Amino acid sequence: EAQVTQNPRYLITVTGKKLTVTCSQNMNHEYMSWYRQDPGLGLRQIYYSMNVEVTDKGDVPEGYKVSRKEKRNFPLILESPSPNQTSLYFCASSLAGTTIYEQYFGPGTRLTVT
Amino acid sequence: GQQVMQIPQYQHVQEGEDFTTYCNSSTTLSNIQWYKQRPGGHPVFLIQLVKSGEVKKQKRLTFQFGEAKKNSSLHITATQTTDVGTYFCVPGAGSYQLTFGKGTKLSVIP
Numbered sequence: 001e002a003q004v005t006q007n008p009r010y011l012i013t014v015t016g017k018k019l020t021v022t023c024s025q026n027m028n029h030e031y032m033s034w035y036r037q038d039p040g041l042g043l044r045q046i047y048y049s050m051n052v053e054v055t056d057k058g059d060v061p062e063g064y065k066v067s068r069k070e071k072r073n074f075p076l077i078l079e080s081p082s083p084n085q086t087s088l089y090f091c092a093s094s095l096a097g098t099t100i101y102e103q104y105f106g107p108g109t110r111l112t113v114t
Numbered sequence: 115g116q117q118v119m120q121i122p123q124y125q126h127v128q129e130g131e132d133f134t135t136y137c138n139s140s141t142t143l144s145n146i147q148w149y150k151q152r153p154g155g156h157p158v159f160l161i162q163l164v165k166s167g168e169v170k171k172q173k174r175l176t177f178q179f180g181e182a183k184k185n186s187s188l189h190i191t192a193t194q195t196t197d198v199g200t201y202f203c204v205p206g207a208g209s210y211q212l213t214f215g216k217g218t219k220l221s222v223i224p
Contacts, residue, residue: 099145103159
């Protein structure tokens with residue numbers, strides 16, 4: 001079954017404690033992306049990746065890091081989480097050419113930073 | 115990413131009424147995508163429009179891309195409770211950086 005998986009689904013952590021949210025897709029998609037969703041602000045793109053070792057900033061990259069060492073995986077790293085990073089995070093993947101095609105989203109990770 | 119204005123922000127309708135959400139850009143778009151997010155769920159792709167003046171239908175949903183490729187609409191005929199959710203547009207402008215519209219949250223009163 002074609003899918004995007006994220007782990008963990010829920011996470012409560014404390015300020016400053018490094019964490020990683022994993023994202024994996026089994027569709028051989030070139031494009032992967034991370035979004036955060038906050039009430040009233042919709043989905044905002046954090047980082048995206050066009051392919052292995054190719055990443056770029058989205059609209060809200062501050063406080064986040066990503067890596068794309070393998071095509072299927074695109075982890076999101078928060079090296080020193082702060083309460084303003086409490087949010088619902090979605091990973092997505094898609095085929096890409098001259099444009100981005102249909103994005104497939106993971107189920108989401110709800111992060112709380114206290 | 116490309117910025118768009120999506121209106122309205124909220125819409126409450128009686129079941130059976132029609133619903134329309136609009137997505138407006140100040141610049142010409144190369145394409146536009148629409149997604150639906152059910153409460154507690156993740157966004158799900160509905161459609162991608164590419165051509166000027168394009169109209170596509172999916173059962174009770176009708177999607178339009180403006181002639182100038184600066185606006186788009188999603189119209190639902192005879193809403194049902196299964197239509198509840200937030201509808202997002204995502205403009206494409208030749209960039210791989212994507213910006214979702216803020217969405218229109220649809221409530222359907224049975």
